[in-house]
Amino acid sequence: MTTIRFIREEIDIKCKPGENLRDLVIKERLQLYGLKGILGNCGGAGQCSTCFVSVEGGSKNSLSPLTSVEEEKLKNRPENWRLACQTLIKSSAVILTKPQSPPSNLKELKEASDNKKLPK
Ligand code: FES
Known part of the structure; x- marks a missing residue:
């Protein structure tokens, strides 16, 4: 298992490597779309x-490489x-949903995330 941290929602969700990020967001009933x-x-x-997200943390290889569509x-x-x-x-990462309309307290959310160790 690995962990995806959603900083807007302030939650960590465990998932299996290989899982599609959109599927995970929908399964967990988070809001992906504007x-x-x-x-x-x-x-x-x-x-x-x-279905934009921004990658705010994790390793360089936490997610699959960009597809040709992306x-x-x-x-x-x-x-x-x-x-x-x-x-x-692929492995633990920190994600911001809807980066096109970031929350007004994004800086604080990022600081809180940075101060909390991301589970592997
Ligand atoms: S849901 Fe991802 S591009 Fe349409």
């Missing part, structure tokens, strides 16, 4: 670009952004 994605998303097919869809986005539906979990 309004556009709520109104219509592609269901994980890598077409709608509404390389295209994330061209003009920050380097640490991923499409959750294209991302497989």
Whole structure:
């Protein structure tokens, strides 16, 4: 088992390596989508670009490499952004859901996360 920390929601979730990040978020009933994605998303097919997350911690190899879909869809986005539906979990990582609308207390949430050891 490995752990994904969701800093917006302030929770750590255990999961199996190889699990899809979008599937994990949905299974845990966290909010992955902003309004556009709520109104219509592609269901994980890598077409709608509404399942953005940012990777805020973990090792360089915590997640699967960028897919060709992500390389295209994330061209003009920050380097640490991923499409959750294209991302497989390999080991523990820290994730921010909906980075396009960060919470006003993001700095504090990041500090709290940094101060808490990420389980392996
Ligand atoms: S759910 Fe549509 S791109 Fe990820």
